[in-house]
Amino acid sequence: MQFIDLAAQYKHLQIKIDARIKNVLEHGKYIMGPEVQDLEQKLSEYVGVKHTMTCANGTDALTLALMVLGVKQGDAVFCPTFTFFATAETIAFEGATPVFVDSNESTFNICPQDLERQIEQVIAEGKLKPKAIIAVDLFGLPADYPAIQKIADKYDLKIIEDAAQGFGGEIEGKKAGSFGDIATTSFFPAKPLGCYGDGGAVFTNNDEWAELLKSYRVHGKGSDKYDNVRIGMNSRLDTIQAAILLEKLAEFPTELINRNKAASNYEQELSNKYQTPQVPEGYLSSWAQYTLLAEDREVEMAKYKAQGVPTMVYYAKCMHQQTAFKDLGYQDGDFPVAEKLSQSVFSLPMHGYLNAGRI
Numbered sequence: 297m298q299f300i301d302l303a304a305q306y307k308h309l310q311i312k313i314d315a316r317i318k319n320v321l322e323h324g325k326y327i328m329g330p331e332v333q334d335l336e337q338k339l340s341e342y343v344g345v346k347h348t349m350t351c352a353n354g355t356d357a358l359t360l361a362l363m364v365l366g367v368k369q370g371d372a373v374f375c376p377t378f379t380f381f382a383t384a385e386t387i388a389f390e391g392a393t394p395v396f397v398d399s400n401e402s403t404f405n406i407c408p409q410d411l412e413r414q415i416e417q418v419i420a421e422g423k424l425k426p427k428a429i430i431a432v433d434l435f436g437l438p439a440d441y442p443a444i445q446k447i448a449d450k451y452d453l454k455i456i457e458d459a460a461q462g463f464g465g466e467i468e469g470k471k472a473g474s475f476g477d478i479a480t481t482s483f484f485p486a487k488p489l490g491c492y493g494d495g496g497a498v499f500t501n502n503d504e505w506a507e508l509l510k511s512y513r514v515h516g517k518g519s520d521k522y523d524n525v526r527i528g529m530n531s532r533l534d535t536i537q538a539a540i541l542l543e544k545l546a547e548f549p550t551e552l553i554n555r556n557k558a559a560s561n562y563e564q565e566l567s568n569k570y571q572t573p574q575v576p577e578g579y580l581s582s583w584a585q586y587t588l589l590a591e592d593r594e595v596e597m598a599k600y601k602a603q604g605v606p607t608m609v610y611y612a613k614c615m616h617q618q619t620a621f622k623d624l625g626y627q628d629g630d631f632p633v634a635e636k637l638s639q640s641v642f643s644l645p646m647h648g649y650l651n652a653g654r655i
């Protein structure tokens with residue numbers, strides 16, 4: 297049994313994907329070929345935003361979003377401590393300071409109450425300028441944007457939605473990638489919508505930002521790529537990856553239904569044994585991971601291993617405990633909920649081709 301069965305997905309889509317790749321090899325527009333624009337339009341339609349700008353990976357997508365917002369040294373950007381490293385890394389990469397926030401116990405997402413506490417504390421200290429919030433749709437479940445938006449409005453902060461894991465999720469029918477001021481996703485192979493290499497995208501309704509993104513991703517280009525009007529980066533999605541994603545996006549709604557079926561089967565079988573993931577009323581998860589809590593996860597994971605079922609731990613270490621952030625001065629015990637999660641979570645196989653979630 298595979299943790300994420302990419303081979304089963306390829307087998308299902310092989311004829312279409314092979315034809316798409318062959319077509320790119322034949323037309324030869326390997327960089328920014330027609331499939332890229334086609335994909336961007338289809339992603340905008342799916343997510344329900346005006347503009348999609350694809351780029352090289354989900355980490356660059358976050359960097360590009362921070363660049364658009366003008367995040368710089370002296371700025372505080374709030375993000376959950378229980379997330380993948382890139383969320384916080386990109387803030388520091390821009391020279392700004394990540395300010396960590398504890399998690400909600402049942403959704404594992406950023407805790408709005410602690411977010412407001414951390415903002416108040418930064419204001420009281422008076423050293424950093426509160427600038428933005430990166431909310432993460434952890435394990436596929438959109439963060440609590442209604443509550444986060446109220447806080448952002450109160451303190452005049454921008455929201456970046458990190459939907460690297462959340463693509464396909466929803467709140468009241470509104471799709472992940474459309475929350476906050478600007479949103480990002482990743483097409484890393486293991487994400488809900490993955491390609492066969494690295495890839496990412498930025499979503500926004502802001503016309504001016506869309507133009508800026510087009511420039512930033514091609515060396516800060518002006519009228520053409522040899523007219524450089526700002527410092528940018530080289531961050532584009534390869535045409536071959538866009539071609540693959542066009543086929544995977546067409547199949548994605550069906551896969552999303554299968555993931556949700558698998559999750560409800562897990563819930564039925566496991567809710568008397570573990571704390572299972574809870575999806576709040578009105579929310580839909582894309583189930584990037586199916587994550588359980590256990591008193592002693594080593595014992596539970598060993599039991600699954602003995603049955604031939606692979607498990608993984610996302611994430612055993614919070615951001616405030618990472619060596620790379622030791623200079624920020626955080627200590628163990630600063631974020632009790634996130635620390636408890638990092639010590640007790642483990643994830644079961646989850647993908648769109650799981651045999652109805654029965655293991």
Ligand SMILES: *Cc1c(COP(=O)(O)O)cnc(C)c1O
Pocket residue numbers: 353354355356379380382383432458460461481482483484494495496
């Ligand atoms: C995967 C991931 C990223 C980074 O995406 P890459 O494409 O691997 O660069 C960022 N944030 C979160 C929450 C992720 O899970």
